[in-house]
Amino acid sequence: MKAIAFALGTTMLLLLTACEWGGGGRARTLEEIKQSGELRVLSRNAPTTYFFDGDGEPTGPEYDLAKAFADSLGVRLRIIVKDSVADILRGLERHKGDIAAAGLTETPNRQARFLFSNAIETVSEQVVCRREGKVATSAAGLAEVSLAVVTASSYEETLEQLQQTNPALSWTSRDGIGTETLLQDVWQGSLDCTVADSNIVAINRRFLPELLVMFDLGPAKPHGWALAKASTDLQQAVNDWMASETGVKARRRVHARYFNFIDTFDFVDTLALVERIDERLSKYDALFQQAAMQHAFDPVLVAAQSYQESHWDPKAKSPTGTRGIMMLTKRTATYLGVADRLDPEQAIPAGVAYLAEMRDSFSADIPEPDRTYLALAAYNVGRAHMHDAQALARKLNKDPHSWADMREVLPLLADRRHYKGLKYGYARGWEPVRYVQRIRNYNDIIAERLKSRAQTACSQPACASTSAGKPSPGTGHQAAGKLRNTLPPVS
The missing domain is CATH 1.10.530.10 (Lysozyme)
Structure with a gap:
């Protein structure tokens, strides 16, 4: 909803989509990051994480926060884009980046593999179907619809837990795509239902109004940044910054810019x-x-x-x-x-x-x-x-x-x-x-x-x-x- 210039304008910040750094066999320390002058953040190209706006400028909730944190360290931000959550987590384990900032839910399986920052926000995992399509009104009802989720997502972990008490529950895992693509498939009617975080649903329902939230799969869960197990000093720096006045203001600013207005912003009347x-x-x-x-x-x-x-x-x-x-x-x-x-x-x-x-x-x-x-x-x-x-x-x-x-x-x-x-x-x-x-x-x-x-x-x-x-x-x-x-x- 905005008028925008074609010119790219101000300086871009080393935002690379395919390149990776050598990484080595271990995570970098906080001091090594500062000496290098660059914070390397793994993310994905999506509206709740990182994308280019109409002016060709980098933006997105995770980008804005990561940029603010990098500024606090006095270093440049480099975004390394991966195609999927699974690729992001693999990249973090292989030390291809210092932090994974990609709307990641903290789950038991992920806690065993990574450190997490303090929660940036809490979100609910929601079952989303299409109005006037085939819907599920409960976990048991998911067995009666075509259901797909993103491979290696937190949604898979939740569904696996539900399957223990609902043996008939089944789903398809889609690799190499994002939740937004599955929401579009539901909107277009090629898929009955999917599971998505509430913030992703809120953003996309503005543009895909036929999407219908059926129910939450469980209680709200924390979103945070993931770090390698050895990155304790970087984890402490992230948590200290998030708790600081500058970090709190940055988080509030991001929430106000990307999420606060969604429920009331409607031009169709x-x-x-x-x-x-x-x-x-x-x-x-x-x-x-x-x-x-x-x-x-x-x-x-x-x-x-x-x-x-x-x-x-x-x-x-x-x-x-x-x-x-x-x-x-x-x-x-x-x-x-x-x-x-x-x-x-x-x-x-x-x-x-x-x-x-x-x-x-x-x-x-x-x-x-x-x-x-x-x-x-x-x-x-x-x-x-x-x-x-x-x-x-x-x-x-x-x-x-x-x-x-x-x-x-x-x-x-x-x-x-x-x-x-x-x-x-x-x-x-x-x-x-x-x-x-x-x-x-x-x-x-x-x-x-x-x-x-x-x-x-x-x-x-x-x-x-x-x-x-x-x-x-x-x-x-x-x-x-x-x-x-x-x-x-x-x-």
Whole structure:
């Protein structure tokens, strides 16, 4: 839900996806880490751990915490990405990294192999099925559904314990993939149910709303960082930092940024949209019209995009720091010369100009409305990830210039089997698909509402014709009725 620049911007921090260091036959001491100037952290590319945002910058809950800890030691952070939890744990045993920070649950089997930091958070292991699909309402009911979990996950340990009292319980273990991929399989209906940590479920249900949490497999369990058995001095340093004022603030900041807002952040409310057309749109319609005309966009589409971004709230703020009626990042606002993101007179022209820039980054030979839909998707997920998606489309013999093909390809950016070979890696690829779909839906609702209101206000044909005519710089309800819809209906 944010506007983002294609430029990668500031310095990257040695974030390598395939490289490993020699490691040797033992874990490094805290002093050796400091002398080397580098903390090596094993992780995975996923929304609850580490990924690149739309600006091509590293982010994610585990990344943010690891970066803060590395800063406290006065060393650089190097993220070493592994394909699966099993690979991460094997890498830690072989001393390929100093710490494993990958949303790891502390379990009896893992305690026997590793040291753990103090808990970063506690999570519940939840059984997730699909609304209107085949579901399980209890542990015994899991025997009646197709169930899959990630190989070597904490979920496997829990299911093995449950199997002792439920002999009919069975499941499939999937290697080399993440929990997010299995949640998508459930959402798509190719799998009945899976098991996932509550924080992973919370993030993904925003984008996969048909997912249904059935029950918790047991009591909440701690998440922490895993370390080699010999790394007692590093474990103490981690625990001391987490207990310090700086560490507590870092953990609170991460929780607020990635998790606090999830239960209440919802942009899909048709009734509210209709009310806001009447209450808010009239304040900004002239700005939408002028900006749209300048860049050859349909003003209703621009208004619909702004509603998707902010509900036409000029003071809107997202947990990731985007602000204003067009939800501009600070970097994008600076790039566009916007001094105050909360000023609609600055934000709307800038947001539309940025959308035009995204459109112009695609070939002029792409027919409309596909080119506009691709631009909207780039506004949301970033041009860097759209570049990846187009490269993947070509690899899959899909048309990178067709929105019909791209809306099938984009969700694959969240599938490890596809994104691990791409330049910018993981992205919530289903989000720009839903983003464009919502804008198209809002576009239709706004256009129909304005048409209905204009017909109610004007009983004369000439008046109705004027209401549907060229955009006017006027304001108020009458001017809002002059917004026009030219895009085809959503399909």
